[in-house]
Amino acid sequence: MRPQKVLDKEIVTKLVEVFRSNGYDGASLSELAEKTGLKKASLYHRFPEGKQGMAVAVLNYLGEWAEENVFNILNDETIPPAQRLLRGLDNIRVLYSDGKNACVLRAFSLGSGLELFENQIKNGMTQWIDAFKTIGKSFGLSEGKAQKYAVRTLVELQGSLVVTKGLNDLSIFDQTLKDIESKYLNK
Amino acid sequence: MRPQKVLDKEIVTKLVEVFRSNGYDGASLSELAEKTGLKKASLYHRFPEGKQGMAVAVLNYLGEWAEENVFNILNDETIPPAQRLLRGLDNIRVLYSDGKNACVLRAFSLGSGLELFENQIKNGMTQWIDAFKTIGKSFGLSEGKAQKYAVRTLVELQGSLVVTKGLNDLSIFDQTLKDIESKYLNK
């Protein structure tokens, strides 16, 4: 087999950048090709399903990253809750580059992205809520309270990314994560 | 003058629908024409600046609506704070159709929309924060606390719209507005 000019993982991480800053409709194959360093035809060789296949790869990649670095940590009952929370929040900072990166679930929630990826978006957000629900219960919250806290946490996270981007002010993302932290620690 | 087939205001409200559910890049002239009931060339007659001009009209229309129905009410010091808050929140429910509508400031925060309308987005969000800051002070909060509350309120509002859409669950928007309400009433 002829060696790949660009490794799969490298390609996907480049695709991630384009899709999450432009949304599904706004991400053009020209830019996807340019940023990955491959020609359009080569991209189609890697992703026979075309643009939609690339978007699926992006969703899967970020979903797995979040599962490994956020959900699994928040859910790991062998670690004290406070420690789990802090490590999870740290990785959330990494995932969103301290607020500079958009969330792909949100970026895909418009136009044809919403129609094509409705289920992936719903499942992704549900996983976030479930993970925060688990840690809420570890902090001693009731089922109902843990659920409510978890939804509010996702709401705050998503909202902080929107407002951080809109005002171009990273302190909003930073402050929101601190608020989430103390909400659980002083529940 | 030959009478307009479609009134200006009717056109803009149709443009609003297309832009906020598709974003700037995702809104096509074909759909904008179809939804307004005008042909593309007629749309260009009304908006000589083209698609960008239509987007500006949308931003202005929604900005004026919010100023009249939300900001001015929250800022009206002749009315008791609690009453102002409830009326403002009611109109926010109208603006977003109980969570079914996206926020155009967020929809434009991707791709070329972000580059073209960076200032309008920033100014729009700042107005929201200022209005909530004013009412926070009316509720007796200090300058600093009122600012922090206001930012968090906008974060929660935006986040609730994202998550409401992603999970297709209007109760999230509803609950968030109730939370905002009690946050101020029980400050």
Next chain:
DNA sequence: GTCTATAGCTAGATAGAC
């Protein structure tokens, strides 16, 4: 596996008749 070249279509935008 990557490339050049291009098909087929739709995008945003315009000319000119009525």
Next chain:
DNA sequence: GTCTATCTAGCTATAGAC
């Protein structure tokens, strides 16, 4: 003021050489 017809540029996607 609205329309039909059309332009150019960009889009997603594919064919076929290497």
